[in-house]
Amino acid sequence: MEVRRTTVRDMRRSNRSVILTSIYREGPLSRQELTVRTSLSAASVSNLVAELIAEGVVEEAGSVESEGGRPRVLLRVAPTFRYVVGAEVGETRVRVELFDLAMNVLARADHPISSPTPEEVVKHVLEGLSTVIASSGVQPSQVLGLGVAVSGVVEDNAVVDAQTLGWDAVPLASMLAEGTDIPVHVDNGANMLGQAEMWFGAGRGATDAVVALVGSGAGSALVAGGSSYRGARSSAGEWGHMTIVYDGRQCRCGALGCLEAYVGAEGVLDRYRLAGGTVVKDEEAAFVELLESDEEPATTVVADTIGYLAAGFANLVNLVNPERIVLGGWAGLLLGEKYLDTLRAEVGKHALRRPYAQVSIVLCELGRDAVALGAATLPVVRLLRDGGAVR
Amino acid sequence: MEVRRTTVRDMRRSNRSVILTSIYREGPLSRQELTVRTSLSAASVSNLVAELIAEGVVEEAGSVESEGGRPRVLLRVAPTFRYVVGAEVGETRVRVELFDLAMNVLARADHPISSPTPEEVVKHVLEGLSTVIASSGVQPSQVLGLGVAVSGVVEDNAVVDAQTLGWDAVPLASMLAEGTDIPVHVDNGANMLGQAEMWFGAGRGATDAVVALVGSGAGSALVAGGSSYRGARSSAGEWGHMTIVYDGRQCRCGALGCLEAYVGAEGVLDRYRLAGGTVVKDEEAAFVELLESDEEPATTVVADTIGYLAAGFANLVNLVNPERIVLGGWAGLLLGEKYLDTLRAEVGKHALRRPYAQVSIVLCELGRDAVALGAATLPVVRLLRDGGAVR
DNA sequence: CGTCTTAGTTCACGACCTGGAAGAAGGGGG
DNA sequence: CCCCCTTCTTCCAGGTCGTGAACTAAGACG
Numbered sequence: 091m092e093v094r095r096t097t098v099r100d101m102r103r104s105n106r107s108v109i110l111t112s113i114y115r116e117g118p119l120s121r122q123e124l125t126v127r128t129s130l131s132a133a134s135v136s137n138l139v140a141e142l143i144a145e146g147v148v149e150e151a152g153s154v155e156s157e158g159g160r161p162r163v164l165l166r167v168a169p170t171f172r173y174v175v176g177a178e179v180g181e182t183r184v185r186v187e188l189f190d191l192a193m194n195v196l197a198r199a200d201h202p203i204s205s206p207t208p209e210e211v212v213k214h215v216l217e218g219l220s221t222v223i224a225s226s227g228v229q230p231s232q233v234l235g236l237g238v239a240v241s242g243v244v245e246d247n248a249v250v251d252a253q254t255l256g257w258d259a260v261p262l263a264s265m266l267a268e269g270t271d272i273p274v275h276v277d278n279g280a281n282m283l284g285q286a287e288m289w290f291g292a293g294r295g296a297t298d299a300v301v302a303l304v305g306s307g308a309g310s311a312l313v314a315g316g317s318s319y320r321g322a323r324s325s326a327g328e329w330g331h332m333t334i335v336y337d338g339r340q341c342r343c344g345a346l347g348c349l350e351a352y353v354g355a356e357g358v359l360d361r362y363r364l365a366g367g368t369v370v371k372d373e374e375a376a377f378v379e380l381l382e383s384d385e386e387p388a389t390t391v392v393a394d395t396i397g398y399l400a401a402g403f404a405n406l407v408n409l410v411n412p413e414r415i416v417l418g419g420w421a422g423l424l425l426g427e428k429y430l431d432t433l434r435a436e437v438g439k440h441a442l443r444r445p446y447a448q449v450s451i452v453l454c455e456l457g458r459d460a461v462a463l464g465a466a467t468l469p470v471v472r473l474l475r476d477g478g479a480v481r
Numbered sequence: 482m483e484v485r486r487t488t489v490r491d492m493r494r495s496n497r498s499v500i501l502t503s504i505y506r507e508g509p510l511s512r513q514e515l516t517v518r519t520s521l522s523a524a525s526v527s528n529l530v531a532e533l534i535a536e537g538v539v540e541e542a543g544s545v546e547s548e549g550g551r552p553r554v555l556l557r558v559a560p561t562f563r564y565v566v567g568a569e570v571g572e573t574r575v576r577v578e579l580f581d582l583a584m585n586v587l588a589r590a591d592h593p594i595s596s597p598t599p600e601e602v603v604k605h606v607l608e609g610l611s612t613v614i615a616s617s618g619v620q621p622s623q624v625l626g627l628g629v630a631v632s633g634v635v636e637d638n639a640v641v642d643a644q645t646l647g648w649d650a651v652p653l654a655s656m657l658a659e660g661t662d663i664p665v666h667v668d669n670g671a672n673m674l675g676q677a678e679m680w681f682g683a684g685r686g687a688t689d690a691v692v693a694l695v696g697s698g699a700g701s702a703l704v705a706g707g708s709s710y711r712g713a714r715s716s717a718g719e720w721g722h723m724t725i726v727y728d729g730r731q732c733r734c735g736a737l738g739c740l741e742a743y744v745g746a747e748g749v750l751d752r753y754r755l756a757g758g759t760v761v762k763d764e765e766a767a768f769v770e771l772l773e774s775d776e777e778p779a780t781t782v783v784a785d786t787i788g789y790l791a792a793g794f795a796n797l798v799n800l801v802n803p804e805r806i807v808l809g810g811w812a813g814l815l816l817g818e819k820y821l822d823t824l825r826a827e828v829g830k831h832a833l834r835r836p837y838a839q840v841s842i843v844l845c846e847l848g849r850d851a852v853a854l855g856a857a858t859l860p861v862v863r864l865l866r867d868g869g870a871v872r
Numbered sequence: 873c874g875t876c877t878t879a880g881t882t883c884a885c886g887a888c889c890t891g892g893a894a895g896a897a898g899g900g901g902g
Numbered sequence: 903c904c905c906c907c908t909t910c911t912t913c914c915a916g917g918t919c920g921t922g923a924a925c926t927a928a929g930a931c932g
Contacts, residue, residue, distance in 0.1 A: 094499065094519075094520075095495075095496055095499055095519050095520050095521045095525075095920090096487070096491070096492045096495045096496055096499075096919095096920090097492070097887095097919085097920055097921085098489070098492065098886085098887050098888055098918090098919055098920055098921090099887075099888085099920090100487070100492075101487045101488070101489065101491075101492055101887090101888060101889080101919090102887080102888065102889090104486075104487040105486055105487055105888095105889085108485065108486055108487075120909080120910090121909080121910065121911095122908085122909060122910080128485075128486050129485075129486050130486045130889085130890095131889070131890055131891070132909090132910075132911090133889080133890070133891080133892095133911085133912085133913090134888090134889060134890075135910095136910065136911055136912085137889090137911090137912095140911085153898090159898080159899070159900085159906085159907040159908020159909060160896095160897060160898045160899060160907080160908050160909040160910070161898065161899065161908090161909080162908090162909065162910090163909080163910080243835060250835075251835055297713070298712055298713040312800075312801075314705060314710060315710075319705060319706075319801075320802070321689055321705075321801055321802025321803065321836070322688070322689035322802055322803055322804035322839060322840075323802060323804070323835075323836070323839045324802070325802045325833070325835055325836045325839075326800065326801050326802035327800065327802075328799040328800060328802075328833055328836065329799075329800055331799045331832075331833055332723075332796045332799055332800060333725060333792040333795060333796055333831050334724060334725070334727055335726065335727045336725055336726045336729070336743075336788070336789060336792055338727070343833060345795075345830065345831050345832075346831075347792075352727075397727070398727060401724040401727055401738075404724060404736075405723045405724055405796070406800075408719040408720075408722045408723055409703075409717065409718065409719060409720055409723060409797075409800065409801075410703075410710075410712055410717050410800075410801075411711070411712025411713055411714060411715070411716045411717035411718075411719075412712065412713055413713035413714070439736065440724050440736050440737075441722075441736075442716070442719055442722055442734060444634060444641075444642055444714075444716055445712070445714070445716045445719065448713060448714045448716075449713075486889095487889095488888090488889060488890080488918090489887095489888060489889055489890090489917080489918045489919055490889090490918070490919090492888090492918085492919060492920080493918075493919065493920090496919090496920085511879080511880095512879075512880065513878080513879060513880080521920075521921095522920065522921050522922075523879085523880070523881085523921095523922095524880095524881075524882080524883090524920070524921060524922075524923095525919085525920050525921075526880090527879095527880055527881055527882090528881085528882095528919095528920085530880095531881090549876085549877050549878065549929090549930070549931095550876080550877035550878025550879065550928080550929070550930080551877080551878050551879040551880075551927060551928040551929060552878090552879080552928075552929065553878085553879065553880095554879080554880085
């Protein structure tokens, strides 16, 4: 049971946070609109906004005609108040991007990595951090934080288990912290992509959603009540390893009949191969070829894939009753662009009527490069939560 | 995005709530222990507790020797400060129970119903309410609230869809409110049983858990971050209709391969019949007989059932990463009493290593009569949330 | 009986929001 | 140019709240 006292100071911080979050998330707003939305008194809004402007977090941004009197002055979070950096750690590449608070990319640094050892990754993330700071001309002190996305289980800023990288118990955040004064946050890659979609992509406005990612494998990010749900120990969302065909195909996780073994590109191509299809070397090219073919066994394999994916979606619909499911990942997008309507209809065959009627199934809007963007929101989340207080 | 101002009054209510909740949930505590747990100052604790005692919500309950100085005075929520009533609406019976705040049953009223029309249910719940109030000798004004559990989807105190009762869009709470001044809360039966287990049974202490119920069918209650998770529109937790065998057995919901069709007593007995077993009329007796038989095909059917159930549990483990799964429902308890260890082991075959290692799988402790108890906690939840403010 | 230790209480203080009133700012219309 | 209207801003009295420090309470021990 989470019990937390409230002090008279928390009140002000909380109200600053309410105002700042409203301004950030609900676009430029006037003070007058803020009093309505937050139900704070006009006096308090004026007071708090003045403080935020004095500190530079918020700035006035033009005005808009009012209902016949003095025009309303619009307020926005000053995009250049501080900057944030997001990093994506992949198997073959480290990408680091620097954003202003409006999440415009100001600089980018990619670095290929041969063997993703923790040490090498730390080195390249820190190098990338220096590079983007230097090339954007931003003062290091103006960088609010560094968010790092890693594909693996992340608990308390430490990478606990990352199979694709072969990592186990790597205290990534503290390793990075030794090389920089900028606050470091580490989180799971799928969650970060989900976060990007929730804030800036197809998830906008939803509070209970699932971002389902299908690439070579399959994973998801769960969003419950407006914030990411991580379960008891940060590993919630392993949607790809849900048993969907009892005693079915062997999955690379060792179990039988996982969804991933049927809808992940690797599994799909393997099924195609077993059905007599020929598969080119490059996984992505092979997948595109499969989707474009209108001959057997390709058509059956694709149709089956949609069916399995639909069952996987239906399981989400029934179990977590989301208002939206956002399909992404490179294979997911390829499938979705062509078969979204079929997929929606198929979900209806497996899901319960009521929750099915309440869910909308849409595609990711940000492409697959949004991971660093999502990671960069981590420091922004902190800023908004703390009402604009900087370190 | 949920944004809410904080006023100086919210602060006190919130702190009262923190203190009251601690006292209620963490047993008798001294003021001194409260200062530690809540991180409020000793002055504030003293002040707030004095207020709560003056209002009668809290009372002193003996003292305990301190570490060498003045003894600590223990505090508890006064069990007889107010009373709460819980009602369980079943297909064939309405049960109403009155509890004190320590959740001791003070009176009970059962009433068989022939056809569960909303009108008849309302009538019997209200009759039961009068009966338990009269037979316990409690003043009606001392009854904090009435919680009603219905098996079906409940949104905003209205029953939206209850297939077993044949109800659709029944505004149960407002119908009941016409017959009593006592505040009425309505919620889903599985969630209420889950709530009872979380507070007083096998779920104590867990914040992320699933209470999985297997009877004739199968359902669950999800608990995320210490409170019940209902999804976007209150129908989360439909675990029984998760596809587990793609293109498998027909389920009564219409879909193919639902978990319920394999592990619900109805589905299990049907599978037994198809395998050549003979099944007596009464479902429960038949199920017990099946479990007790050590001949084929009974043993295979039971072993398979454990396997399917394990896959269903594994899907929960992977997707929501709970710290605990509590198995209940009459069929679930029968299975669990005999095969819990096998079940645990089987879950390991389907689940990912890490989340599997973090979950404990246990049996419900309260039996199947705890639904009314769970429903009765609804007004208590409100009392604790509001810091002991009564209507 | 005095002293030590821990538990709980009292009180002045500063931080905070609110409502109301008065006024300044910024535009439009006559 | 003046008046009107709406949007802020400023100010103040009124009230609530948690806090730290000083203080009181209550038992143990010698």
